Amino acid sequence: MTVTNSGIQYAVQIITKHFGNLVAKVCENLLKSGPLNLSALIRSTKLTPQQVKNSLLxxxxxxxxxxxxxxSKGGHKVVQYMAVYDNILHRLRFAKFLSIVSQELDDDCKQLLAGLLEHGRLxxxxxxxxxxxxxxxxxSQVQNTVQECFVRLVTSRFVERCPAPEPFLEEAPLQEGPKKPRSKSAKMVQVSETIEQRVLAAAARPMEAVRFSIMTDSETDALSQNNENNSSSMSAGEKRKYDDLDFGGELGSNDKEVILWRANFEQFIRCLRHKACVENVRTRHDDGAAVVLRAxxxxxxxxxxKVKTDYSVPLKIDAIYTEVIDSEAGRSLTQDRVRASLSLLCGAPLVRGVYExxxxxxxxxxxxxxxxxxxLLQTNEVESIVLKRYGKDAYRIFRFTVKPVKCWSVFETDKISEMALVDKKEHPRFSISCGRMTTCIWR
Known part of the structure; x- marks a missing residue:
């Protein structure tokens, strides 16, 4: 992921506010320089090895x-550290994440999730x-409540097992044979797979099969007994420290299998994305269509x-109606009303019928x-910015040009002035600013 200087400064401010200047300095170096090993990170930050290790922990x-x-070239394994920019920004969304759990589950689950968000991994x-x-x-009552809430959070995929601590990243395979000419679109697809995406995919791959698998009671008791006999176990309320890690040269991994859990940021972003879609449909149409879309x-x-999915999985009318009446707002809707809402959305077109x-x-x-x-949401947001910043004339020009720009169509100045009802002399001043915004929104 390519992060701008403003984005890096914003992320560093978040880390500084939450963890202090030393941790922020280490994070800033990783954001600016990309992945670094421990020795390179110590040289670039000019901090002591212990300060860098504690910050990384x-x-x-x-x-x-x-x-x-x-x-490495000598055949040795070298551990490197990569800043996850999206996860840093997610720290500002914790209040929204807690609100989602409170609405979809209950306050007990919200309190349990608050502990994970506060401590990171537990x-x-x-x-x-x-x-x-x-x-x-x-x-015993508290333990039963925690177990019940934990199961509900994992079942709803709001909580997941932590990924592999140090995944091995293989080098990208080299293409053999004569090179074939590639189109610009193929080149863009190849470049889009960054090292951050490869590392996160490698870390998640071994845990995918058991990502939302919960331990049995016997396993939990065994782990509890093991923690009691361990002098390095963390007392409740403290930040978890990896005291048993090997600091010989690089940060090592613990040989003891301890299952750690964390909040599943992907699921929360998916929920926020769905919520925005539902509210957009509610504004454009009615509450019935919003209830059906939400279902x-x-x-x-x-x-x-993935989070940025283009189309949802196809669903039949019976399954849709079953989900609709499961909510309080949808119990007043008949199946004919649900069909009518789907027809309305198909005509928009915001929903498509999968006839195959x-x-x-x-x-x-x-x-x-x-x-x-x-x-549509992105267009509405930019339209409001244009209206506030440049006025009604620029707003009308933007509304007229946004669709042609997306389709790579071109209109003459006289045509735009005529259709947007704007004086031709004023058009160039507005079109430059609006054109930049239009280009950004469809990137």
């Missing part, structure tokens, strides 16, 4: 840095210990493989065009 603990291993036992300190109820997105949320999945009864599966709705 904090950043890794709070999911702001991801270690990964590379094979085990189930540490979550239970933290709840015991904060509650005056019976310990479709909620039912297909777990099937989305048509069954024997003639029911068509419906898929939400998330890309189209997000584009």
């Amino acid at each position: 904090i950043l890794v603990q709070h999911n702001c840095v991801q270690p990964f291993a590379l094979e 085990t189930q036992q540490q979550l239970t210990d933290r709840a015991n300190q904060k509650s005056k109820s019976n310990k 479709v997105l909620k039912a297909t949320r777990t099937a989305e493989n 999945d048509e069954d024997e009864d003639g029911d068509v599966s419906y898929s939400v065009d998330l890309k189209k709705i997000i584009e």
Whole structure:
């Protein structure tokens, strides 16, 4: 990911506010220089080795840095550290994440998630210990409540197991044979896979099968007994420290298998994205269409493989109606009303009918065009900026040109002035500023 200087400064301010100047200095060097090993990071920051190690421990603990291993020319494994820019920005969204859990689950789940957001990574036992300190109820009752809330958070995919601590990043395979001419679009696809994406994919790959797998009670008891016999176990309420890591040359990994959990940022961003789509449909159409759209997105949320999905998974009318009546707002809607809302959305067009999945009864599966709705949201946002900053004339020019710019069509100045009802003399001054914004929104 290419981060601008302003973006780096913004991320550094967040880290400075949350963890202090020393940690922010280490993070700033990683953001500016890219992945670095421990020795290179010590040289660039001019801090003591212990200060750099402690800073890295904090950043890794709070999911702001991801270690990964590379094979050096001499055949030795070298651990490097990479700042995860998106996770740093997510720290400003914690209040929104807690609000989502409070609305979709309950306040007990919200309190449990608050512990994970505060400490970054915790085990189930540490979550239970933290709840015991904060509650005056019976310990067994608190433990049952924590277990129940934890299961609900993991089942809803708001909490996940932490990725591999130091994934091995293989070199990109070299193409053999004669080089074939590539189109510009193919080149853009190849360049889009950054080292950050490769590292995060390598870290998540070994844990994907058990990403949302919860330990049984016997395993939890065994882990609890192991922690009690361990003098280095963390007391509830403290930030977890990796005291048993090997600091011989690089930050090592713990041989003992301790299952750590963290908040699943992808799921929360997906929820916020869906919420924005639903509110956009509510504004453009009505509450009934918004309820139907929300039901479709909620039912297909777990099937989305990435955050920025263009289309939701196709869903039949019976499954949609079952999800609609599961909410309080949807219980007053009949199946005919749901069909009418889907027809309205298909005509917008914000929902498409997948006719190839048509069954024997003639029911068509419906898929939400998330890309189209997000584009409408982006356009609305830029339109409001143009209106506030440049006035009504620029606003009318922008509304007229935004669609042709997307389609790479060209209009003469006289034509734009005539259609947008703007004086031709004023048009060039507005079109330059609006053209830049139009280009940015469709990048």
